[in-house]
Amino acid sequence: MKTNEIYDTIVLGLGPAGISAAIYLKRFNHSVLAIGLDGGSLKGLHHIDNYYGSFHLSGDDILNNGYAQAKALGIELKFEEVVDIEVDSIVHVKTNLGNYEAKTLFLALGLGRKKPNIGRLKDYEGKGVSYCATCDGFLYRNRPIALLGEGKLMEEEYDVLSHISDKVYVLTNGKKVDFKVKVNENEIDHLEGEEYLERIVFKNGESLHVDALFIANGLLDTFKSAKKIGLAVNESDELIVDENGKTNVPFIFAGGDMISGVKQIAKAVDDGMKAAYAIHKLLSSKS
Ligand SMILES: Cc1cc2nc3c(=O)[nH]c(=O)nc-3n(C[C@H](O)[C@H](O)[C@H](O)COP(=O)(O)OP(=O)(O)OC[C@H]3O[C@@H](n4cnc5c(N)ncnc54)[C@H](O)[C@@H]3O)c2cc1C
Incomplete structure (x- = not known):
């Protein structure tokens, strides 16, 4: 995997956890690349009424506001599929369209719910x-x-x-x-x-x-490569992290639906923010 720029952080996932982390990191003046396939769980939801400030907003409204907020800060967003991750002294991310490198990684790929085969579902x-x-x-x-x-x-x-x-x-x-x-x-x-x-x-x-x-009906294995790079998971296949979202693999943090806890926007946003603070601290200690 070869690329030119080494970002301070690559954020994987463009949902509330990923975008929240990207916004905080960018505002701490770090270079951030955020990559995701689409809007994740929020995509296509008719209304979100239990998240603070979201009154008569759809899932797509919230996502589009988040993207606009990130772009306005100059955060690079790429709509690509992550196919592999490798870690040595830095993190290498391979997508269907390119290769990217960073000093740290925030994983927020959400979880896919398995759909049963039922007529007219x-x-x-x-x-x-x-x-x-x-x-x-x-x-x-x-x-x-x-x-x-x-x-x-x-x-x-x-x-x-x-x-x-x-x-x-x-x-x-x-x-x-x-x-x-x-x-x-x-x-x-x-x-x-x-x-x-x-x-x-x-x-x-x-x-x-x-x-x-x-x-x-159960959850899809959101990201098999997570296990390949040695990230520890619990019995529910959620990534194990400390209170700041730090995984057992150096430079890698995770949040949102991929880790344990309530699967809701408020918690995903909080995970993204907490991990951004921890990543900022780590990056500052390295420079
Ligand atoms: C039907 C439904 C209704 C819900 N309603 C509410 C509600 O009313 N209120 C509420 O608070 N929460 C609600 N939720 C939960 C909420 O949507 C999630 O908790 C929240 O979106 C999790 O955020 P996240 O950032 O962890 O993951 P997600 O929002 O799921 O984002 C995951 C991101 O990872 C990307 N991704 C995944 N795999 C790959 C890959 N291989 N390559 C590249 N990108 C990838 C996706 O494209 C997406 O950008 C609902 C969920 C569902 C399913």
Whole structure:
């Protein structure tokens, strides 16, 4: 991997964690390159009402404001796919379009949620189908809700939803799942509803009336190279960091949905800011 400029920091991820870190670092007068594929989790969300100052703003509004804010500071943004990372005395990042080098790296690649293969799922995303109980559960207070999933993610989502409604049906879509409440293991065929989700139709012909379907089907392995370069992960596949976002690999920090804690914008922004302070301190001690 060869390149000309060695940046003080490369930020991977253009979501709230990455852009927040980039803004703080640039304002500390460091050279920053921020790389990401797209808007991540916020892309296409209709409304974000629980983040401070976000009133009637969509996910795209927040993203575009963040990009504009970063560009106005002179931060270089590149919409490219990261395909490899190598670390020696500096950090090397390879994307589908180029090679970049930096003294430090902030990883904020978010997490991808696995989508099940259910007929008409896409038609009801944002219209009853959600991938985040903390974000959207509130909209379905005391209404019938289905939760599809397994493992730790499903258990966490259930804890949120069971405080919102006493009609939470746990579905496993054909899998055998042991859980503290009775689960429905029937395989799901498709979703139905006029404009918004109204019912889930199973392959055996039965159906379940619900106003919402929350999906906690597991997470995609956001970035396999993270493990390749020796970054430590916990049992939930989240990167392990200290209180300032520092990983076990020198020069590499991480934040946002890639590390443990609440998966929300406020926390991602905080992670980005804290890591920027720590990176600034590290860079200052080197110069
Ligand atoms: C359906 C849904 C609704 C939500 N609603 C809310 C809400 O109402 N309020 C709230 O506070 N939070 C909400 N969230 C959670 C919030 O979106 C996340 O917590 C937050 O976006 C995490 O920020 P992040 O910067 O860690 O990751 P993300 O915002 O996901 O950003 C990840 C970045 O990494 C990039 N990336 C990933 N892989 C690669 C790669 N290989 N190469 C290059 N770039 C890559 C992506 O393109 C993106 O730029 C919601 C999430 C979902 C899924």
